[in-house]
Amino acid sequence: MSDIRILTEDQLRDRLTLDQAAVDVIENAFATLARGGVVMPPILSMHMPDVNGELDVKTAYVPGLPGFAVKMSPGFFDNPRKGLPSTSGMMVVLSSDTGRVQAVLLDNGYLTDLRTAAAGAVAARHLARSDARRATVFGAGLQARMQLQALRLVRPIDQAVIWARDPDKAATLAQQMTGQGLQVSAQPDPEQAARFGDIIVTTTPATHPILRADWLRPGQHVTAMGSDQAGKNELDPHCLDRADLYVADRIGQTRLMGELRAALEAGIFSGAGDLPELGDIIIGRHPGRTHSDQITIADLTGTGVQDTAIATHALAAFSKDP
Amino acid sequence: MSDIRILTEDQLRDRLTLDQAAVDVIENAFATLARGGVVMPPILSMHMPDVNGELDVKTAYVPGLPGFAVKMSPGFFDNPRKGLPSTSGMMVVLSSDTGRVQAVLLDNGYLTDLRTAAAGAVAARHLARSDARRATVFGAGLQARMQLQALRLVRPIDQAVIWARDPDKAATLAQQMTGQGLQVSAQPDPEQAARFGDIIVTTTPATHPILRADWLRPGQHVTAMGSDQAGKNELDPHCLDRADLYVADRIGQTRLMGELRAALEAGIFSGAGDLPELGDIIIGRHPGRTHSDQITIADLTGTGVQDTAIATHALAAFSKDP
Known part of the structure; x- marks a missing residue:
């Protein structure tokens, strides 16, 4: 058992940050997914209503990576009352050669935060206008912060606004994020917020739409990353109809738990057969945005291939240690 | 992260054995499953054909247990060529209150071996004749050994025969198991082997039946525990028809990956709607065996509730340690 590497959250936070390398690793994961050969089973989901908890396993x-990850993501929604975050979790990495456990990453959700933010950067890199300077973020949680940081890795963002249900949280985050060439302000009017950004990122746990289709303007790119369960919904279903291009991280997932689900249920969107995935655009199988005035939407629900990619990346970062 | 307990295979082997307490824990798990309230999602299964590997997550x-387990069971079938066992794996225990990781059990499959053998004991305790003294084991692997040990915890077994595809392995195991009031011999003729036992346990990875229905005799109990995937099949489908009572660990699973699957596919067995589960018999909702001449079959595919039970049991065994 001595050959199993155990890494704590602190060790992982010290060594890994949201940087270009992390974005490239996630971009490559989506490309590999598009090229085929990746095996990604449906998410195992367990709901524990009597303790207001849930567990997802991805x-x-x-093929080609030395290991594959199994990620456990619990969400226990009474935790805040106990002074704990709702989500936590960890990953296990198993050898692609033998199935033996190689590493236990006690990341407490940190690697998920990283790979989720990195996916936002990948979506913006391939779908947002190259001259995008203004960002709008819906939500004021950890991903709001990280998505904004991620955008700056791929686009020359120098202004941002934040809308959140709780205006105090939006103001606090705006203040914290301002600096190093970035001006951030809170915007209490969601319509004004929406109209501002060249890139809009929605990062909320909303179960009813927070972004209306008639607020969108030509040239915008929207990344919706809050919805990762069938009950969640951030975009007015008409947004998908309004957009020139809808892109999923994984169609099979967004159909069940992304913005696509809500649009399909509303009967507004019918072209679900031919929709591209993010990887199709990365590898050039789909042209992606073809005009600076187009409206594009990336619907990100989070995929197991991202977890395997970030876990492999993390292990590689420690591979030279004794 | 310092409050996460990490236990190695050696530690777990030192502290936990196949004993009455383990059998009781698994019995109680089946009872709880039958009483309701248990949440047990379908198994996450991933096949990796290019490396001849597979992964199951259960x-x-x-409700009422302090934690729940997530178990990863890889099977990599080229491992024996590399001098490694095909199967390995580990469990993670998460808090039922907060979802936080409580423990990482690097058991390398040991706890699965324990809970699988214990389930065999539970099945025999509730379905075999109380005067059963003779056991027949098909297979000569680790579970062949452990199932025989398990039977001795619940029935006065003093004679056993072993049949295996490889007669040398059967002979070796018979020799090793003989002693402490038990006489074991290898039996190269599977029909003779089948006729011998008051209890028959099949523990093979067979994909074609190894036990024929016309070999069964009144009063026997059969536990089929080898099949845990859709491609496996140990019992001639007519066995289920021949038996007076068929009992599943979990009907939803045996229908997909147990002996029931093969019988349903063969069109031989039709009463799948009203079949009892092992827990129904434990809690008295179903009478189980009602006559010493009946033939009973337990179809065990392995359930997540067993994993949560044995993991909780393991943690409790270490709870007094610093």
Whole structure:
């Protein structure tokens, strides 16, 4: 058992940050997914109503990578009352050669935060206008912060606004994020907020739409990353109809738990057969945005291939240690 | 992260054995499953054909237990060529209150071996004749050994025969198991082997039946525990028809990956709607065996509730340690 590497959250936070390398790793994961050969089973989901908890388990096997990750993501929604965050979790990395456990990453959700933010950067890199300077973020949680940081890795963002249900949280985050060439302000009017950004990122746990279709303007790119369960919904279903291009991280997932689900249920969107995935655009199988005035939407629900990619990346970062 | 308990295979082997307490824990798990309230999602299964590997992930939430387990069971079938066992794996225990990781059990499959053998004991305790003294084991692997040990915890077994595809392995195991009031011999003729036992346990990875229905005799109990995937099949489908009572660990699973699957596919067995589960018999909702001449079959595919039960049991065994 001595060959199993155990890494704590502190060790992982010290060594890994949201940087270009992390974005490239996630971009490559989506490309590999598009090229085929990746095995990514449906998410195992367990609901525990009597303790107001849920557990998701994701995994994916990516040919060519030395290991594959199994990620456990619990969400226990009474935790805040106990002074704990709702979500936590960890990953296990198993050898692609033998199935033996290689590493236990006690990241407490940190690697998920990283790979989720990195996916936002990948979506913006391939779908947002190259001259995008203004960002709008819906939500004021951890991903609001990280998505904004992620955008700056791929686009020359120098102004941002934040809308959140709680205006105090939006103001606090705006203040914290301002600096290093970035001006951030809170915007209490969601319509004004929406109209501002060249890129809009929605990062809320909303179960009813917070972004209306008639607020969108030509040239915008929207990344919706809050919805990762069938009950969640951030975009007015008409947004998908309004957009020139809808892109999923994984169609099979967004159909069940992304913005696509809500649009399909509302009967507004019918072209679900031919929709591209983010990887199709990365590898050039789909042209993506073809005009600076187009409206594009990326619907990100989070995939096991991202987890395997970030876990492999993390292990590689420690591979030279004794 | 310092409050996460990490236990190695050696530690777990030192502290936990196949004993009455383990059998009781698994019996109680089946009873809880039958009483309701347990949440047990379908198994997450991933096949990696290019490396001849597979991964199963099981979990179950059992109200009243302090934690729930997520178990990863890889099977990599080229491992023996590399001098490694095909199967390995580990469990993670999460808090039922907060979802936080409580423990990482690097058991390398040991706890699965324990809970699988214990389930065999539970099945025999509730379905075999109380005067059963003779056991027949098909297979000569680790579970062949453990199932025989398990039977001795619940029935006065003093004679056993072993049949295996490889007669040398059967002979070796018979020799090793003989002693402490038990006489074991290898039996190269599977029909003779089948006729011998008051209890028959099949523990093989067979994909074609190894036990024929016309070999069964009144009064026997059969536990089929080898099949845990859709491609496996140990019992001639007519066995289920021949038996007076068929009992599943979990009908939803045996229908997909147990002996029931093969019988349903063969069109031989039709009463799948009203079949009892092992827990129904434990809690007295179903009478189980009602006559010593009846033939009973237990179809065990392995359930997440067993994993949560054995993991909780393991943690409790270490709870007094610093």
